[in-house]
Amino acid sequence: MPILETRALTIRFGGHVAVNAVSCAFEAGTLTAIVGPNGAGKTTFFNLVSGQLPASDGQVIFKGEDITALGPHLRTRRGLGRAFQLTNLFPNLTVLENVRLAVQARLHPRVDLFSMAARHRELLDAAHGYLDRVSLGHRARTRASVLSHGDQRKLEVALMLALEPDVFMFDEPTAGMSVDEVPVLLDLIEAIKQDTSKTILLVEHKMDVVRRLADRIVVLVNGTLVADGKPAEVVALPVVQEAYLGIRRKEAAHG
Amino acid sequence: MIIDTILSGDRPRSRLLGALLMAAFLALAFAPFLFPGTKALGVASRICIFIVLAASYDIVLGYTGIVSFAHAMFFGIGAYGVAIALSNLPVGWGAIFIGLGGALVVSAVLAVAIGFISLRLRALYFSMMTLALASFALIVATQLRDITGGEDGLTFSLPHLLAVSYRPFAAPVLGVRIDGRIVTYYLVFTAATALFLLMLRIVNSPFGRVLQAIRENEFRAQALGFSVVLHRTLAGTIGALMATCAGALLALVLRYNGPSASLSFEIMVDSILLMTVVGGMGTLYGPLLGAIVIVLAQYYLQPGMAALAEWTDGVPLLPHLFNPDRWLLWLGVLFVLIVYFFPTGLVGRMRGWTEPDE
Incomplete structure (x- = not known):
């Protein structure tokens, strides 16, 4: 049984669907990277799982229990840990x-x-x-x-x-860090990963970090789950090349 | 170690503040002997009561970040509780405790209700709602004449031990004739000291630390697993209960209670709010100093100015500036200057001198 599962998890802001029917199960002891272009709904998805935002539809199942209606403090107490993107x-x-x-x-x-x-x-x-x-x-x-x-x-x-916590949710933990500070954090995440009872969800932009750490990659584009699988397979998918890496290249060209 | 236990580890952290607190404690402890006279005793009692009241407001405003204008209402409930009980029941300690107990229950119920309402309203609207509630309390107190005595309020007698005519000693002690007023003062002083130290313990408890966390970042406190609703409501209730106790003490000192004595907006704004802000929010020692400074100013600024005006008689302009009728103007100037130059209050300023930011 997965430790954490979302079933058709959805949130709408007016007419805009920020996270659209995302169903995804996370097995204990794995590290899943969640990637996608800016505005794909990664942080919003995290907020739905940890309870900072109420879901419009769908469920969050944690340790076999439906926690969709629980406030964030009660989810934390059940073992769902969250580190925020904006400090x-x-x-x-x-x-x-x-x-x-x-x-x-x-x-x-x-x-x-x-x-x-x-x-x-x-x-x-x-x-x-x-x-x-x-x-x-x-x-x-x-x-x-x-x-x-x-x-x-x-x-x-x-x-x-x-x-x-039993589940660690890292939201771009290395964003804005200087190059010499990044290894401290990556080592830390790897140390947590060694403990097979711990589950990690990681939102990360840097593909080298993702490849080094992830057992599995989930790709979100416009709030929809478009790919889910082993890192090597996912990165090779055309949809990912186009939607995620393509946009990253364009950004780099602008930058 | 024993000092840390009494002060709950919350040391003054400034030599000047420590010296001032010590001086204030000794002056209040021996007030009837150091400053004999009815007026001085009244001022000392008022200082003790307002220390508790302003500190209780600091738990709500300074430690939790809730801006409520209904705090005087709880003070009034305490005063009315004792006044109504002593006016209607056989005079005795039983009546005082029944009055206080009833007032505490009413305050607790109201405070919990306010806490739940605050969930539904954003900060500004919540403050407006408390303002409306304070007005409502004032109207109720003035309109329910049969119970509260209306505008005139209630005058009542105290148990024998606290009555003015009570004389425990035949001869004067240290040159002062001990009477029921002095016994009442020591009751107030002891209760105020105990309540202040209790509040100091509460703000330095694990619960108090969570309040500070909520004030700093409510969102994150919740993400750590703390229930913001529970902590906010409990802090509001503790503040309300302490204010109720202060109100009960006021009724004992005045042997009277009416709307202007305990329930008015002047009490809320000119006293409670100013004492907390001038002294320094979120420190508990701040409201203590604020209460002393402001009660002294309220009682002695006017006669002090009269003396100054007389002294400068003949000098152009100055006697007019110091005309005692203008005392409120000077009080206002004093507050504006303090708030402008010491935005963290007197205590914040004193601690700032000793602990520069890292």
Whole structure:
């Protein structure tokens, strides 16, 4: 049984269908790359799966349960982790506190009014551990808003790691990162991949990254799933050449 | 370590702020002996009460980012609860607790209802709705004359221990004759200290950290698995219950309650909102300082100006500027200057001196 499945998942904004009847199953322990030209609906598809947007039609099935009606916080608690494309942090809190909050959400989820947050050492220690994994340990006391773009992306990923989800959803994790920062993140994703109980969904533009990591590629064009299969097969499909790589070449020519 | 437990680990983080807090605590703790007289005791009581009230508003405004104008309503509910109970039931501690308990229940129900309404409205419309609700509360209080005493309000007696005529000691203590007013003051001081420290604990608890996360980025807090609805509503309810307790204390001090004493827009805007903003939102120590500064200004700016006007008599223009009738103008100028030069409030400014941004 797949750990995550979408059935005819659809969202309309007025007359515009941003995601159109996408049915796709994700097996535990696999890494699926979701590719497609800009505006293909990749991030919107992620938002439907993690609950940031309500589906107009169709279902999201997670661990055999229909979670379509659940809000995003309840999906997170069930083990669906999400890192955002546009960095989405708590800007005026410290780097450590950002991660500590994610650890608290997992290890200390009950409403606790009367204990002192600073005395929950186990939460702080765990938070330090996740910061080290994204090599941000030395910035723990810094306010998140003053981090460089690349460091903010790493912190974004650290928040998701701290949730210890079963499904990791990375939305262009390396976008805007400098060349020497990218390997840290790719190594991290590979490390998660080693754990065969973890499932990864990855939206990514860079084809070299996709080829290196993905077990499978799903192609979205104009909100519709147009191809789904092993990386080598999918890249060779005419529809992909035309719709995805063709547009990429045109973009490159304009750029 | 013990200090950290009392202050919930939330140290002043500024020498000046620490010194001011210590001075304020000692001055309030010994107020009846340091500043004898009925007026000074009234001012000290008012400071204690407004510290609780402004801090409770800070939980809502500063820690959670909800702009509500209905906070004075909860203050009024607390004051009316005690006033109505003491006016209608046999005078005693039982009546006070029944009045306070009833008021807490009413406040909690209203606060939860407001919390759910806030889900359906965007921030600006929510603020407008709270404004309408505050007006409604004021109208109810003035119109239900049989229960609330209408515009005139209610005057009532207190239990023996708190009555003005009560004399626990035959001889003066440290030169001050102890009476029921001073006993009432210490009741208020102790309750205010306990409530403030409780709020300090709540904002530094795991729950308080989630509130800050929601204020910073509601969307992300939800994505981490926190229920924004639950936390917002609970924060609003805690703020409302604390304001209700402050209102009950006010009724005990005044031995009276009416619409202008606890429910008016002047209380909401001139006191609660200004104290929180001037002192520094989201710090809890800020509203504490704000309450002290503003209550002192409300009571002593006018006589201070009268003295200045007299002193500068004969100098051109100055006596007119310091005419005591213009005290509200000066109060306004003072607030505009503070808000303009210290956008993070007094506490934000003091902490800024000691912790430069990284």
